[in-house]
Amino acid sequence: MSVRYETAGIAPGERSRFWQEAVAQAYFPLDLTYRDADRFEGSLELWELGEVSLSRLVTDGITYARHARHLRKDPEEHFLITVPEGAPIRFRQDGMDVDCRPGGFVVERSHLPYEFSDPDANALWVLRVPASLMRQRLSIPDRFASLGFDCTQGAGRLFVDMLRLVPETVEAIHPSGREVLGRQLIELLALAFDNDARTLESRQAPVKQAHLQRIERHLRQNLTSNSLSPQSVADACGLSVRYLHQLFQEKGQSLGQWVREQRLLRCDEALRDPRGARTIAEIAHFWGFGDQAQFSRHYKARFGRSPSDTRQQSRASSPPSGARHP
Template sequence: MIETVFRCDDIPQADRFDYWREQMTNLVAPMEMSSDHTGDFQGQARVLELGAAHVWPTKFHPMRFRRTPKLIRQSDPELYHFSFLVQGNLQVSQARQETAFVRDGLYVVDTSRPYDCVAYGESPAGVGLEIPKAMIPLPYDRIDPLLARPIPGHEGIGALLGGFLTRLASDDGAYRLSDGPRLGNVLVDLASSLLAHAIEAESALPPETNRHTLTLRVKNFIQRNLHDPQLTPAAIAAAHHISVGYLHRLFRDEDTTVSRWVRQQRLDRTRRDLADPGLSAAPVHELASRRGFSHPAVFSRAFRAAYGIPPSDYRQLALKSGVPDAPP
């Protein structure tokens, strides 16, 4: 994954807004930008290149962005720009639609159409996602009614996309360069499924995209329910209204099994808990139970088989030497 960081703190104060304007133009597309804070402007952004998809967490002083017909004729990267708001407020208008957004709001705009965005409130911040329009397997005219309209970011596929974006934004250095295109493909599938769901056009998506999205939903469900010792393949399949056989096929495509993936998630979460100084007073069996291991002996055998060391010994080493937490 290729990452680029720019921040106004590194620029002389008098030049900061001009620098920000130049960087945002290069990052997104040519835009008119204005702010009441040009004299003391603050802004920072990271650009994560994930194949054709770009993710950019950003935070800045209140300002206004306008993409005009003249600027579109000057340059058009032909992108769908998704934005997940994590702080502050936005007023966005495009295609005769004008909507106000608050925290956890999710919307999409088209760089080929004029739009106007006003960010206000205390230190607006969010995570942007840009995907070439040609990679979204839906007709443009079906997506147009969704431009600048609120898309639920706290439930369903919107929550999956928003959660994935914020996780990418917070995981500094957790990914290899070769992970970028794979993560980009996941984002394209999620964004496509989100749009298709919003226009009730799931049938227009390729079967592979629907399958990938369903797999992500299943994995998200598993991770939220690891504490339940009854988290069986039958229970997981029933929660998603699919057969157990189809569930097994989803994970066979991932080169694993449902039970193995559940067990590994539980082991990884428990290993992270064992390395957490804030949980050092909790007995090992209690931490294992919180992650769905009903029998301490079964957990100990599984942990040792996975990591080559008993859980109690791992905890001692981790707390003594500061072994990094295992990723969830």
């Protein structure tokens, strides 16, 4: 089910307060400045996709500001990926200014002050992702913030096309499937980042971060390979094995730990699919685990339950084939 907020039917004198509360509920606290507060019109529809949420806003001209005082009241960090459809938007954060037109998207961090200006009537898609979830997929996702990205072609276009399909399809998807859908959106977002050369060249991406991005791209493309090794990764990325290990040590985990985490996440997604036909052993083998018993130990240590428990819970909560979801 979706949640909807709209100013229609709200008294003119109450609209600014109503919209500020709606925005805080959907994202986090912000200060709002209206072009015309009493005549302001807006609608916001929100879909929950596990830990991820997608929303669509249609509003009159407005400016959103995130200040330092807001940060102290909001301990959990999030990223917002905003896609304008009707008119350009202006975004300022961490000394960076971005003018993002329809056909692009911009990335915002909740844990730094910012100003987001939508001077004209506009329609926006906004994906809200916990920073902890972003960091499971991307090393130092902060480096992508305050940059505008193209969504007219390649992975960026696939990402935005998938956002637009969510409202048409999400009600027919079981809650466990919606969580998988949210994670798939993050995968497409990561792919869009990988394919944009500026993320390797911007001032937020020094040499080590650029190496890490290239390494992680190679690893994601080869997670199913049983022959993935430090030497093969180093050779593919033009680095020494020693430097490869050093890069991961500096980010607080080993190469092996990063690979195992990514593989466990993919296995968890497969096990949560109530229509999945592969056995647990087949899933583990496909994602690079050579020993099922070892996989089960790692999986339980990571998620607090066994692979079979996850599969049983997913299938038990899934409605019979042909039944409508609530």
